[in-house]
Amino acid sequence: LEELARTLARQVTLNIAPLMRSETPDENRINAVLRQLTQESRILDAGVYDEQGDLITRAGESVNVRDRLALDGKKAGSYFNQQIVEPIQGKNGPLGYLRLTLDTHTLATEAKQVDNTTNILRLMLLLSLAIGVVLTRTLLQGKRTRWQQSPFLLTASKPVPEEEEREEKE
16 A cells, blocks of 8 residues: 555656756646545645745645644544655756555455455355255255266265166165
């Protein structure tokens, strides 16, 4: 997940870099990119900072960075948030920085749901196998089968007496 998020952050910085090269960065276009990034996704908020660390623009949930990271020790939900900071590279060094906040709690919840569903499917498969065995035994209880003469069994060379022969012996 982290590798995928870092790749996404690098791609976004490549899109934002041309907008940051001038004296005054194009805040409207940068904000449009960030809004598109944070709209209905696992990215809670995104912000672009200049090379001194001053905020240029941000999008997503309007939560203070200190609160998001629980730097004051007040928020337990920060354990499910992951911050990614990626430099926006220019020719002579970084032009600024992109900060993304990922929601990792929902991913853990969805992974649990997948595990539960997989376990239920396994149980259903075993149950259907058991029902098949019971149904087969019930339906074929009075019938005579020749499965004993299969060429893959060690008993294949022994002849199986027919039903009439068995009844005559009794």
